Amino acid sequence: MTAGRRLSSLRARLPGRRALGAGMALYLLSPVVAELCLGATPWFFYPIWGWVLMPMYGGGAILIREYTLRWGKGWPTIFTLGVAYGIAEEGIAVRTFFDRALPAMQPLGGYGWAGGTNWVWDVHTSLYHAVISIAIPIFLVMLAYPARRNEPWVGNRWLKKAAIGYVGIHLLFLLFYQRPVEGGYILASLAVIGVLVWLARRLPATIELPSGSGPAPTPKRVAIVAFAATLGVFWMAWGKGLGLPAAGAVAMMLATTALTGWWLVRGSRRPGWGDRQRYAIAAGVFFFLPVVSPFIELTGVRGQLIVGIVTGYLIRRTWRRLRAQEDAANPEAEEPQLGRWPWRAIRSPGSGPKPVPRRSE
Secondary structure (H helix, E strand, O other): OOHHHHHHHHHHHOOOHHHHHHHHHHHHHHHHHHHHOOOOOOOOOOHHHHHHHHHHHHHHHHHHHHHHHHOOOOHHHHHHHHHHHHHHHHHHHOOHHHOOOOHHHHHHOOOOEEOOEEHHHHHHHHHHHHHHHHHHHHHHHHHHOHHHOOOOOOOHHHHHHHHHHHHHHHHHHHHHOOOOOOHHHHHHHHHHHHHHHHHHHHOOOOOOOOOOOOOOOOHHHHHHHHHHHHHHHHHHHHOHHHHOOHHHHHHHHHHHHHHHHHHHHHHHOOOOOOHHHHHHHHHHHHOHHHHHHHHHHHOOOOOHHHHHHHHHHHHHHHHHHHHHHHHHHOOOOOOOOOOOOOOOOOEEOOOEEOOOOOOOO
């Protein structure tokens, strides 16, 4: 066989974009979003560490998405299982919930500790994993594969492999990652996870809220709200509650998350809600990561600024591509209505309304 034929045969066997599939995309995307973009793992590209992150993050995201689909549930279940995922990783695998000597815990000092665990850190990291490690990657893959949003992304055989890899990684951490944590805390984490899984199976598929009047919020407004909520939750944790007691910081993080979710659910029920608004949720949350990348670089995580620049570029590029697709599908779309944010009607006596510029988002 000639070299040319060998090359053609190899190309024929390589998986294409469609063959790679939504499941593999989610498996690879979750650890990239959760660890690399925040600089949480400076040795992300070490080969052995990749084998650890993929089964944990990717396997966890696959299990949550596929079981949510098989149960006939929706985003409330995904978020609840995402919190359970965060407790499994931080409370059982790496045990940061209970480790006062952990370098990441040093900025908090004695703030937030009660009953052998740091409640500010616990709530913050659980919300982080539920939203950024699990929900955002699932969200992005659903947008990338719109025809498969309501279909399984992996078969039963691969789902079992994901489960074995996910559980196996946790067992390896328990055996070889020695941290000074009592077994009772691990059992308590398992109990909370069990309650959350039980609750996730009984939650409704959707949350019914009155939509209110008017059209759906613009993509720019959705992105701003998502970014502000993310900034607020991180600020509460990194800033030691900004002067609030630890219980106040925990309450503020939970309230910010709940109010943002309530506002987004209401907006999604209004006419005009589409893929640009859906992507704006992910973009607003995710844009926090390139914003803080210069500060992470200053802490010694080399290359994080480059990661932040590339991330910001990809977010902006996808935003513009979705807008171009929307404009192509609706070439005769109406101009923004007068009086809608951010534009206002500008009138002068006898002149009628002046032309309103197109939205820039």
